[in-house]
Amino acid sequence: MEASVDRRKQPRAPTAGNGNANGVASAAAEEEEGELEEEEEEKLRLRLRANENHKPESYEDLQMQLEFSPLLFSSLEQYLPFNMLHVSRELKLQYMRQILLRYSPEGERARVKRHKEYRQKIILNYQPLHRELYTMHEANFFVPSFLKAIAENTEESFRSIMAEPSPGIYTFEMLQPRFCELLLSEVENFERWVHEKKLRIMRPNTMNRYGAVLDDFGFETMLEKLMEGFICPISRVFFPEVGGSTLDSHHGFVVEYGVNRDVELGFHVDDSEVTLNVCLGKQFSGGTLFFRGVRCDEHVHSESQPEEIIDYSHVPGHAVLHRGRHRHGARATTSGQRVNLLLWCRRYLFLCVYSLKNLQDA
Template identity: 40%
Template sequence: MSCEDMAAEVGRKPQFYMCSCFTTNNIFLDDYKLHVRFVSEHQFRLDYQTQLTRLGCVTDQQYEEVLDKIHKEVDRRRQLCVVSADRAAVIQRTYRPLHPHVYHLQEAFLTPQLKQIVEYCRSSSADKEGLMELLEEEPAPRVYRFPVFQKSFCEELMEELEHFEQSSAPKGRPNTMNHYGILLNELGFDEGFITPLREHYLHPVTSLLYPDCGGCCLDSHKAFVVKYDMNEDLDLSYHYDNAEVTLNVSLGKEFTDGNLYFGDMRQVPVCETECTEVEHKVTEGLLHRGQHMHGALPISFGQRWNIIIWMRASQERNKLCPMCNKSPCLVEGDGFADGFTKHEAPLNTSCALA
């Protein structure tokens, strides 16, 4: 299926799936800043005990604490779809938004610069060279900056998010690395805000910038907000995203430091990589490949909120799961799940996890 055919099917709402590696791979051990794979305690000990000892896990008690955290995370992932759907239902039933209009994308929310960029990308004469005249390319390769949201909208969205955070509604964390934040699909932003933003404004841009890694075929996403605070998460460890293309927009508030840094693609050994620091400015977005290794330096003052959109192309990930580097073994999930579909056949039917 061509990119054009895939783009035409965006509105048809295919069923999306997860790869079975979701419950075994890329489990983050915060105390040791280490991503691990866990299939069994025997496998885990063989693969990681020496490395954990080198990182300071030297007693039996520390090792048992690691195993306990892993088991809890695996259980959380296995129950995630059901628990998330239950949370979303409770939120819809009990939460009263402070600013209901922010849940529905309006052009007035967007900066004139973004609208100019998108208008160019939609034109019949658009090409990457012309687009680059409208973008700011960062020193990190293929990382681009542009203003996304008006400051007034960022402030209203922040008020809405804080209102939700202070409510009694149930809340789920975005992922294993971010302990403070909001899952935007559970709050009700997917259909009226994130999906049209991806389809009508971001897709024309990514089609020109990232045609080689799914930018012209994006058909799903995962969107969430992360929060950095002096008393909570300060930074974000070096990692790659479960996405083909990522947009990271700084919403506010007042903060100092906390820049992003980029290395190389995840296939390049860390020891061979030099990182490049990139400033993150309020209202502006940084667009990059999901497999581009990156992290966030600690803030030294204040509070920072970012909206993250992991954009996914089933045409790419159906061939190779970006998290386990294997042909995906599909399991059912809710909503956009992890962006896999059954469009591409045949997929590997062997689901062995050993």
């Protein structure tokens, strides 16, 4: 098994979106007034260090016209040269956009554009069944023990609700049964709608034939809050080596296993820094999650040590939190139906800015 480990990828453009696929191509921006002279374009540079005192602009209102995430522009702004910090927002935008365009492959931008249009079509037409799920209501979503631990926000309080069956794998009770039930019925409602409309649904990633991307049908803001308010505090304590407290984007989806669904999931690593995996139900047997230790890219296929081999049986409402690079897979769900909520948490904006600066310095 150790011979082959897939990198489980979301079918998306890593450099053009922010993991939330909120960028769309617009040729119009090129003809905007105040365009930079060609000569100046040659000098487009980012500073080595962020200017922490600079408060970046918001570009959210331009979301529909921009081919990159508004958040990416805000992150990048802190790295602008001093003389660019106080020019107009339009000029800053143009400066940053030209840098981004230089390093972002066109094919990926086109893919992000298509994804954005797909999402827009859904958001405009899909009628949610349980609207109360789309905004964060923590008292309705989470069990009290989880809320208490988060409110206390200490390593001790987190450990008091968690088991750590193997180093770096944390399990705990998290979601209320009622929330799981409603979310399952919302997902079913969405899938019914997709089927009725004869839409081609985009699956969560390259290894699933079933399941749905929650961010695509309205859950983006709620899941953002879940990551920021609940997963970042825990990751800050347990996953500092992957920037646990600075996770800045996510990919949220459900996977579905059972008869007429996916059966199992091969050995893989996730396209995330930190992964939250919560079982929503329903009733099932099998579906055990197996882990085989954390590896870097170069050693992802190496043998595992006996102490790294661990199995975990999903329990509805209970979460598993692990590093994306903690190699794992799921055994066959042999009867019933198993649905899990996955939140791949990333440091996408940070890594984007970092790789841009590296490319510039190369």
